[in-house]
Amino acid sequence: xxxxPAPKPPADANRVAHPVYSEATAATFRAALDTLAAKRDPNxxxxxxxxxxxxxxxxxxxxxxFTGAAQ
Amino acid sequence: xTTIRRVTVAGxxxxxxxxxxxxxxxxxxxxxxxxxxxxxxxQGISLALTGQLGTPAGANLPPEFVRHHREKDDAKHVVIELxxxxxxxxxxxxVTFDDEGHGEAFRDAAxxxxxxLRRDELLRVVTQENTTRLRYFExxxxxxxxxxxxxxxxxxxxxxxxSIRRRTHTIEQQLAGPARILGTDVSSTTALQNAVxxxxxxxxxxxxxxxxxxxxxxxxxxxxxxxxxxxxQREELARARARTDALVPPDHPAxxxxxxxxxxxxxxxxxxxxxxxxxxxxxxxxxxxxxxxVCEQSVGRRALTKxxxxxxxxxxxxxxxRGRAQELAGEWGGFxxxxxxxxxxxxxxxxxxxxxxxxxxxxxxxxxVMLARKKRVLAKLDTDLKRFPDQAATLAxxxxxxxxxxxxxxLGPLELEERELARExxxxxxxxxxxxxxxxxxxxxxxxxxxxxxxxxxxxxxxxHPQTAGDEPTGAPQIRVTRxxxxxxxxxxxxxxxxxxxxxxxxxxxxxxTVGLCIFLALRRSRADREGNRDxxxxxxxxxxxxxxxxxxxxxxxxxxxxxxxxxxxxASHNELFMKMARMSLTNAKAMAxxxxxxxxxxxxxxxxxxxxxxRAKLANxxxxxxxxxxxxxxxxxFLQDACHGFVVAVPYCHEDLTVADYWPPLRKKxxxxxxxxILPRLDHLLNAIGELEFxxxxxxxxxxxxxxxxxxxxxxxxxxxxxxxxxxxxxxxxCGAVVRLRNRRDKKAxxxxxxxNGAAPQLRCQNGTAQGVxxx
Numbered sequence: 001x002x003x004x005p006a007p008k009p010p011a012d013a014n015r016v017a018h019p020v021y022s023e024a025t026a027a028t029f030r031a032a033l034d035t036l037a038a039k040r041d042p043n044x045x046x047x048x049x050x051x052x053x054x055x056x057x058x059x060x061x062x063x064x065x066f067t068g069a070a071q
Numbered sequence: 072x073t074t075i076r077r078v079t080v081a082g083x084x085x086x087x088x089x090x091x092x093x094x095x096x097x098x099x100x101x102x103x104x105x106x107x108x109x110x111x112x113x114q115g116i117s118l119a120l121t122g123q124l125g126t127p128a129g130a131n132l133p134p135e136f137v138r139h140h141r142e143k144d145d146a147k148h149v150v151i152e153l154x155x156x157x158x159x160x161x162x163x164x165x166v167t168f169d170d171e172g173h174g175e176a177f178r179d180a181a182x183x184x185x186x187x188l189r190r191d192e193l194l195r196v197v198t199q200e201n202t203t204r205l206r207y208f209e210x211x212x213x214x215x216x217x218x219x220x221x222x223x224x225x226x227x228x229x230x231x232x233x234s235i236r237r238r239t240h241t242i243e244q245q246l247a248g249p250a251r252i253l254g255t256d257v258s259s260t261t262a263l264q265n266a267v268x269x270x271x272x273x274x275x276x277x278x279x280x281x282x283x284x285x286x287x288x289x290x291x292x293x294x295x296x297x298x299x300x301x302x303x304q305r306e307e308l309a310r311a312r313a314r315t316d317a318l319v320p321p322d323h324p325a326x327x328x329x330x331x332x333x334x335x336x337x338x339x340x341x342x343x344x345x346x347x348x349x350x351x352x353x354x355x356x357x358x359x360x361x362x363x364x365v366c367e368q369s370v371g372r373r374a375l376t377k378x379x380x381x382x383x384x385x386x387x388x389x390x391x392x393r394g395r396a397q398e399l400a401g402e403w404g405g406f407x408x409x410x411x412x413x414x415x416x417x418x419x420x421x422x423x424x425x426x427x428x429x430x431x432x433x434x435x436x437x438x439x440v441m442l443a444r445k446k447r448v449l450a451k452l453d454t455d456l457k458r459f460p461d462q463a464a465t466l467a468x469x470x471x472x473x474x475x476x477x478x479x480x481x482l483g484p485l486e487l488e489e490r491e492l493a494r495e496x497x498x499x500x501x502x503x504x505x506x507x508x509x510x511x512x513x514x515x516x517x518x519x520x521x522x523x524x525x526x527x528x529x530x531x532x533x534x535x536h537p538q539t540a541g542d543e544p545t546g547a548p549q550i551r552v553t554r555x556x557x558x559x560x561x562x563x564x565x566x567x568x569x570x571x572x573x574x575x576x577x578x579x580x581x582x583x584x585t586v587g588l589c590i591f592l593a594l595r596r597s598r599a600d601r602e603g604n605r606d607x608x609x610x611x612x613x614x615x616x617x618x619x620x621x622x623x624x625x626x627x628x629x630x631x632x633x634x635x636x637x638x639x640x641x642x643a644s645h646n647e648l649f650m651k652m653a654r655m656s657l658t659n660a661k662a663m664a665x666x667x668x669x670x671x672x673x674x675x676x677x678x679x680x681x682x683x684x685x686x687r688a689k690l691a692n693x694x695x696x697x698x699x700x701x702x703x704x705x706x707x708x709x710f711l712q713d714a715c716h717g718f719v720v721a722v723p724y725c726h727e728d729l730t731v732a733d734y735w736p737p738l739r740k741k742x743x744x745x746x747x748x749x750i751l752p753r754l755d756h757l758l759n760a761i762g763e764l765e766f767x768x769x770x771x772x773x774x775x776x777x778x779x780x781x782x783x784x785x786x787x788x789x790x791x792x793x794x795x796x797x798x799x800x801x802x803x804x805x806x807c808g809a810v811v812r813l814r815n816r817r818d819k820k821a822x823x824x825x826x827x828x829n830g831a832a833p834q835l836r837c838q839n840g841t842a843q844g845v846x847x848x
Binding site: 022024034036041047059 | 601
């Protein structure tokens with residue numbers, strides 16, 4: 001008798017919770033970053049770093065990246 | 072997981088003196104009558120955890136009322152002690168925490184999880200506009216950082232747009248003058264330079280291929296200076312022509328030199344000079360000489376003298392020609408030198424006229440070298456003459472010079488302004504791009520999340536209002552989210568199998584309250600699942616079953632028990648039956664009751680004991696007559712009211728509130744009839760033991776009569792109270808604790824029902840028709 005395949009884990013089973021943002025907020029920011037990555041935004045890497053640091057909600061920090069003032 | 076262990080509230084609304092309530096990890100069941108301070112305690116917790124009181128500000132209220140009933144800033148004091156450790160203390164407007172940060176972390180998590188639900192919020196979600204409802208839902212998704220980012224981006228975008236407007240206005244103002252001069256639109260310094268260069272080239276100004284603005288200005292300036300010097304230059308040329316004409320000798324030196332050479336040759340062939348000198352010597356020495364000393368021919372003196380004079384005349388002519396030739400050579404030398412200087416001047420200043428030079432060449436018969444030099448001079452002169460502005464070109468270039476004078480030769484500030492403008496426009500585009508990406512992502516996430524939450528709403532609603540009951544035409548609601556514009560969240564209902572766009576049209580108030588409750592529960596469950604351990608799993612429901620009947624709030628409690636076992640649940644209600652059933656469902660939650668409230672002391676919180684339990688305790692402790700009678704009066708009327716409703720007892724109409732005297736006689740008869748029909752156990756012995764309840768009520772209850780009380784004996788009262796307790800137990804379901812009821816109001820054969828999940832299988836303590844067990848127990 002063929003063995004019943006194991007149920008597939010949910011798509012986000014391996015998702016790592018963001019240390020700062022709630023799940024919905026992190027999902028929103030990730031989706032926005034994915035959109036920017038698809039448009040080959042040159043600042044994408046810096047924005048991702050900002051997200052990882054939990055400062056993606058800081059519009060001033062994003063502006064600094066765009067103006068090249070961010071380190 | 073961190074939970075609330077103890078709450079102390081003071082100075083919040085109706086709570087003046089500190090009131091302390093303990094909670095278990097599973098929660099708190101707080102029962103109290105209206106106006107006794109339940110909501111004040113709950114809002115104290117809310118204020119300490121979220122900073123929001125949820126009540127309108129107390130404007131225009133009497134000072135005394137404010138002092139006792141409503142919060143005063145300096146009087147507010149809430150202490151929340153956490154388990155296993157942690158502390159949050161609110162004093163006035165200041166919140167402090169324990170040193171280890173547990174309290175702060177818990178408060179932050181609680182604030183973001185939106186765990187509070189009040190009765191006035193139940194209908195809000197139903198009655199809101201679709202757009203507002205979506206915002207309301209998003210409030211539960213903890214999108215604060217997203218809103219902060221959107222707000223920040225919007226603020227910066229508006230600021231940038233304002234700055235761009237100002238810079239654009241400044242640039243347009245500065246370019247308006249040049250545009251008027253040029254007679255065309257000029258939007259930037261680049262366009263201005265291109266326009267000026269084009270006009271300058273058209274006017275004949277040599278501005279190069281890609282000149283800078285200062286280079287173009289210099290070329291224009293030089294062009295105009297040369298144009299201004301044009302009349303003087305022409306006069307200078309005329310004078311130069313005259314001077315050069317004066318330099319040209321009247322005869323051609325080559326002709327004179329040819330004559331000179333022929334005369335000299337003629338003289339040389341005849342040794343003329345020597346002969347003449349010798350002949351003249353001979354003639355001087357011999358005046359009688361008849362023969363020519365030169366040719367030895369016989370000649371007279373007169374002829375000889377004539378011939379000698381002719382020879383001497385020829386000699387003088389040669390000498391004159393030679394002197395003249397020497398003079399001409401000197402003059403021509405000066406001419407050649409002047410011509411060289413003129414050429415040099417032509418080379419250097421390019422001011423000689425080609426006609427003049429050609430004239431010079433024709434007259435002077437210049438050498439080939441000189442002609443070559445002349446041609447080069449002419450070519451250079453032609454070039455310079457073509458480059459030289461005529462009057463029309465000068466007129467065409469004049470506006471450009473005015474433009475340059477108006478703009479100045481330094482476009483740096485304007486170009487800097489334009490660079491800043493370009494930088495800001497680029498930044499604005501980037502901010503707008505990320506703002507749009509975030510807005511789209513937010514819509515996507517909210518749509519996806521709310522779709523999942525809609526499923527939970529449907530699930531919870533169907534658990535509370537199961538369709539199997541058969542008398543539920545209203546179906547589960549759904550949340551439908553659209554992404555157009557700012558997005559909307561439509562709330563759809565179901566009635567008799569058909570979709571209803573606005574549930575308010577067909578749902579009862581109780582159903583609508585349940586819809587609001589289910590939406591809150593779904594949002595709470597969804598967030599708790601999504602956030603895992605970061606969610607405090609706290610839920611505070613303040614008086615949310617006001618419009619919900621016992622059958623449905625019984626199922627609600629099962630939903631709380633089964634679906635929210637991981638939550639610490641705080642329930643506050645005045646409904647005795649609800650709290651009784653809550654105690655049976657949420658067995659691990661602490662049950663407390665507010666027994667009384669006074670203006671100065673506020674609420675008095677004691678462990679919650681149901682009225683029946685209180686009566687049992689009084690009987691067990693052999694209390695006096697008055698205590699037993701008062702304890703019996705509390706559950707008496709609610710029970711009679713509930714039983715009359717459950718057994719479809721026709722109660723006479725009364726324009727005032729119904730009393731025991733209105734309920735008891737018809738209920739007693741109905742219970743006897745149902746026992747005879749074997750629908751209920753036989754209860755005659757209990758009914759007889761209770762006797763006339765109206766007598767007890769008038770003697771010991773709300774209308775206590777000291778004279779009747781003085782004449783009452785303890786034993787009959789105890790017997791009546793015991794029989795009453797047994798009657799309640801006999802008519803209550805062991806499983807759910809609710810009083811049983813006829814399942815069908817018109818068909819007695821349908822049997823009994825109760826508040827159990829299936830609503831149709833009451834578990835009576837005694838079997839149908841045999842109540843002895845009840846009596847004996």
